[in-house]
Amino acid sequence: xxxxxxxxxxxxxxADITAYSLARSFHEEYGIKSLVLSMIEGGFIANSDxxxxxxxxxxxxxxxxxxxLLKVGKEFEGKKKLIVLGCGDWYVxxxxxxxxxxxxxxxxxxxxxxxxxxxxxxxxxxxxxEELGLNYPKTYVYTVGEExxxxxxxxxxxxxxxxxxxxxxxxKFEGKKKVFVFDDEQSLREMLKKLEGSGYKGKFxxxxxxxxxxxxxxxxxxxxxxxxxxxxxxxxxxLLEDHTPTAIGNPVAIINEVNPEIVAAATxxxxxxxxxxxxxxxxxxxxxxxxxxxxxxxxRLGRSNFYVTGSGFNTVKWIVDDYVYHxxxxxxxxxxxxxxxVVPKGVIMQYVSDPxxxxxxxxxxxxxxxxxxxxxxxxKNVKHNFYARAALLNQYRKFHKYFDKKNVTE
Numbered sequence: 433x434x435x436x437x438x439x440x441x442x443x444x445x446x447a448d449i450t451a452y453s454l455a456r457s458f459h460e461e462y463g464i465k466s467l468v469l470s471m472i473e474g475g476f477i478a479n480s481d482x483x484x485x486x487x488x489x490x491x492x493x494x495x496x497x498x499x500x501l502l503k504v505g506k507e508f509e510g511k512k513k514l515i516v517l518g519c520g521d522w523y524v525x526x527x528x529x530x531x532x533x534x535x536x537x538x539x540x541x542x543x544x545x546x547x548x549x550x551x552x553x554x555x556x557x558x559x560x561x562e563e564l565g566l567n568y569p570k571t572y573v574y575t576v577g578e579e580x581x582x583x584x585x586x587x588x589x590x591x592x593x594x595x596x597x598x599x600x601x602x603x604k605f606e607g608k609k610k611v612f613v614f615d616d617e618q619s620l621r622e623m624l625k626k627l628e629g630s631g632y633k634g635k636f637x638x639x640x641x642x643x644x645x646x647x648x649x650x651x652x653x654x655x656x657x658x659x660x661x662x663x664x665x666x667x668x669x670x671l672l673e674d675h676t677p678t679a680i681g682n683p684v685a686i687i688n689e690v691n692p693e694i695v696a697a698a699t700x701x702x703x704x705x706x707x708x709x710x711x712x713x714x715x716x717x718x719x720x721x722x723x724x725x726x727x728x729x730x731x732r733l734g735r736s737n738f739y740v741t742g743s744g745f746n747t748v749k750w751i752v753d754d755y756v757y758h759x760x761x762x763x764x765x766x767x768x769x770x771x772x773x774v775v776p777k778g779v780i781m782q783y784v785s786d787p788x789x790x791x792x793x794x795x796x797x798x799x800x801x802x803x804x805x806x807x808x809x810x811x812k813n814v815k816h817n818f819y820a821r822a823a824l825l826n827q828y829r830k831f832h833k834y835f836d837k838k839n840v841t842e
Contacts, residue, residue, distance in 0.1 A: 433481050433812065436463035440756050441512040442748070443467050443504060443538070445497070445527075446519025447474030447485075449774065453738040453805045454517055455483045457748045460741065460810075469500060475823070476806065479815035494526045498533060505537025513756060515539045517733070521552075521598040524732045539755045541709045543731055551705060554595045554637055554728050564704060566697050567725045569716075570640040574624065576633055582617065586640040589615045592623065596634035603632035609677045613641065642718045642725060646673040647786050650691075650715040650724065651683055653733065653740050654698055655750040657760055660706045664750055665695045666740040666766035671784050671793060672775065675834040681714070684827070685780055686739040686772040687792060690765060694724050701726075710747070712737070739772035742803025771796040772803050775827040783831055 442458045444451050447470035455466035459482040468483050471491040477483050490496040501516065508514055516538045518524040527534065528542050542548075551557050561568045570586045573595070584590065592612040594600035605626040614620040620638070627636060642648070649670035657663050668686035698713055712734035714727040733747060740747045745766045753760050773780065777797055784790045796802055806820035 433810070434463075435465050438462055438464050439513055440539075440752065441467060441508060441514055443469065443501070443514050443516045444519065445469050445491070445517065445523040447472055447477050448519055448735065449476050449805060450519035450733070450735050450737065452476045452480065452483070453741070454519070454733070454748065455480070456805060456808050456811070457738070457741045457746050459808075461746045461749050462752075467504070469504070475819045478819070479813050481811050481813045481816070482808070492522065494529070497523070497526050498530050501530075501534060502537070505534070509537060513539060515541065515751060515755070517541070517751075519732075520601075521730070521732070522601050525552075525598050528731075539751075541751050541755055543708055547705060547707070548731060551729060552596065552598065552731065553635070554593075555635055557729060560701065560705065561726060564700055566701060567723045569642060569718075569725050569727065572638040574636040574638055576628060576636065580624075582621070582638075584638060588617070589613055589641045590620065591637075591639045591641050592620065593637055593639075594632065594634060595637050599634045600632055603627070603630040605630035609680060611681050642716045642720075644717065644719060645785055646670050646683075647784065647789055648717045648719070649673065649683070650689075650694060650717065651686060651734065651736060651739070652694060652698055652713040652715060653737065653747070654695075654702060654711045654713075655747075655754075656702050656707045656709060656711065657754050658708055660703055660708055662699045662702055662763070663754075663760050664745070664764045664766075665698065666743070666745055667691055667694055668736075668739045668772065669789075671771075671780060671789055674830075675836065676830055677834070683736045683739075683772075684774045685784070685793070686736060687789070687796070688739065688743045688766060688768060688770050688772075690767050691724075695765065697724070697726070710750075736772060736774075738803060738805035739770070740766060742772050742805070743768040743770035769796070770801045770803060772805070774805065774824070775831070776824055779827050779831055783835055 444454050444466050451468050458466050468477050468485045473487050477485050488500050518527050528545050528548050531540050555573045558568045572584050574580050651668045653666045655664040669689045670683045671685035674682040674684050710733045712730040715724050717724050780793050
């Protein structure tokens with residue numbers, strides 16, 4: 433495979449599908465190979481022709497990560513502009529906290545630490561939304577290590593999730609999930625008791641469970657330039673989410689759509705707080721009052737970011753144009769309809785309950801307007817392609833095991 437030489441080099445931290453999606457985006461746009469630093473040689477990035485993977489055990493420890501990054505930085509000093517991107521909240525926090533140390537060698541396209549500490553805590557995120565008159569779910573804040581009356585201003589069922597995802601990453605307790613659903617107070621209290629001994633010291637959010645299946649969810653990706661001006665927005669409607677306990681809520685099938693109301697709300701928030709870089713929002717439509725309610729912000733490109741690139745608007749181009757070439761279009765809203773999927777067509781046809789969405793997905797398959805992030809024609813590596821297809825087929829087993837039929841009829 434022939435690669436182009438550019439004045440910049442992506443340095444991607446992680447081993448999941450996010451890392452591969454970013455590397456693919458860089459290769460599609462610029463024909464370059466990305467350098468991926470990971471703790472393990474994960475299946476998503478192993479044996480790929482478009483990735484140079486360097487494995488460093490212990491990379492989840494900040495001191496190890498920064499030491500490795502500085503060594504890589506010195507290796508390419510004077511040769512390449514390095515763009516470092518994290519594929520997990522803990523990586524991104526480490527990068528942001530170490531900006532001053534890294535910036536002699538790297539472009540670090542993220543917000544500063546003070547703003548991160550303000551908005552990464554979901555309870556503070558909701559406070560700002562309240563100040564701006566924007567919509568979010570009714571929320572009770574549970575503080576670990578303190579007395580909490582659990583007098584909720586809404587009825588069961590409820591959603592429970594950490595206010596600080598990066599801190600929660602290190603928590604250990606039986607039955608740990610990314611997001612919990614509880615139908616009664618007793619089961620909620622049982623989980624909270626385990627949480628108290630898990631090492632997690634942050635807050636936990638208990639929220640009104642907005643009715644509706646996966647297809648009521650929206651995912652929004654925005655890019656703010658270095659002057660905190662929103663330059664790009666791409667909205668997607670989720671068809672299906674992952675239902676495995678450790679990955680619940682991650683979209684696995686998305687169709688792009690346009691909704692000026694949602695984009696306007698996100699723009700108001702981002703420009704108010706002085707945001708820079710990519711932001712990723714989880715949103716749900718509440719049929720009870722007809723409003724779109726924002727759940728949280730991720731201060732990085734999300735796991736399903738290829739729904740943007742796959743629709744014809746390459747995500748990484750915004751970073752390169754802003755930080756390397758210093759040229760950006762005034763404002764762009766992604767308006768191409770495409771289906772992003774990490775599951776086979778058969779899973780979509782079996783588990784999507786909305787007949788109109790199912791028909792739309794079927795038509796997009798017929799028209800060839802579908803993007804599978806791991807299935808990249810330019811990546812000829814036989815081992816990678818075998819793994820990618822096996823991962824796709826494995827989704828049949830996962831949905832059969834974990835998909836709750838009640839979710840279809842909510």
